[in-house]
Amino acid sequence: MAEREDLLASIAATTADYREGDLPAPTPAHVERWINQFDAAVQIPILREMDHVLKKTYFSRARTAKFLAGLFQTKKLVGDDPCAFWKGVKFLDIQGGGASQTQMIALFSKLLEANCGFEASECGKNAEVFLYIDDATFTGNRVKQDIEKWIAGDAPAKATVHIVMIAMHTGARYYAEQHNKGNILKAAKDAGKDITFHWWCELDLENQRAHTDSSDVLRPVRIPDDPAVAEYVGAMTYKPHLRTPGQVGGKGIFSSDEARQLLEEEFLKAGVRIRQMCPNLNKYQRPLGNMLLETLGFGSLIVTFRNCPNNAPLALWAGDPWHPLFPRTTNSDTSMKRFMAMLAKDVF
Structure with a gap:
C-alpha cells in the first residue's frame, strides 16, 4: 500500500497546476478514482509508468516559463x-x-x-x-x-x-x-x-508511420485478447499498423518496452470501453486519441498545465461516465479569462 500511496501522491504533485484556477488542484484521491477504473492487477503497474511518463511529458507553468526564458x-x-x-x-x-x-x-x-x-x-x-x-x-x-x-x-x-x-x-x-x-x-x-x-x-x-518501431507515442505491438477490442478492430476498414516490440523511442518517454506495452494495451482496452459508454464521442476520437485517419488513435502523452489534447488516449481525458485524469476544457473564452486573471497575479 505504501508504494500505491506514494505513486498517487507523486502523480498529483507532478500535475498540481493542471488547469489551475479553473479546476480544483489534483489530489491523490482524484488519481485513485481514475486508476480504480482499470483491473486491479494492472493498477500499480499503470501508476508506476504514468508517474515516470508524466515527469517527461507534463509541462507545468514553471516548466513552460523555463522554456520561454530559454527561447528569449x-x-x-x-x-x-x-x-x-x-x-x-x-x-x-x-x-x-x-x-x-x-x-x-x-x-x-x-x-x-x-x-x-x-x-x-x-x-x-x-x-x-x-x-x-x-x-x-x-x-x-x-x-x-x-x-x-x-x-x-x-x-x-x-x-x-x-x-x-x-x-x-x-x-x-x-x-x-x-x-x-x-x-x-x-x-x-x-x-x-x-x-x-x-x-x-x-x-x-517521433510519430510518423514509417518510424513506428522507434516512435515516442503509443503504438501497440499486438491486439489484446479482449472481445470489445476485437470487435472494434474488426470493423476497421484498414487493419492497424502494429509496432515491432523492443524499443522505447528516442526520447526515453517510457521506462521500458514492457511498461510501454502495458500502457498501450490497457489504454486501448479502456478507450474502446469508453467509446461504448460515452455517446457524444465522434468517430475520429479513437481509443488512443483523436485522429482523422482510421487508426487506433494518435497516442500522444503530452499534457500541459493549460489543457489535455484530444490527441491523447481517451482514458486520460474522456468524461462522464468515465472519470478522467485530465478533464479537458473546450471553452476557450472562459479559459482565456481565467488564464489572464491568473497571469495578472504572477511575477514571471
Missing part, C-alpha cells in the same frame, strides 16, 4: 542582444481555434516586460521577422491552416517565420511542410512570396 536568450535565434531582436519581431496571433497561442504570447509578453521593458504588442513594427508560437503541435493541421491563411493575406513579400512549440511531433512538421496536397512552402511559392521557415521546440517526438 537562445543565441542562435536572437544573437547578442535579445531585447533588440525581440523588439523587431511580430508575434502572430492568428490561431483559427482555441486560446493556446494567445496565452503563450501573453506568457512571453510577461517575460519581455520583465527583461526589456516592453510587451509583445509593442514589437514588430514594419517587421520582416515573425513568430508563430503555440504550446504543442500534434497533426500539424492547425499550424498549416493558420500560416497558409496568413500567407494568402497579411504576409509581406519577404519574411522569416520562426515556428516555436514546446512539444512537436515529427509528423506535424512533415504534414505542414511536405504534404503533397498543399503545404506552407507551396503556399508561399504560389503567392509569389519569399518566406523562410525555421522550427524550434524543446521536445521533438
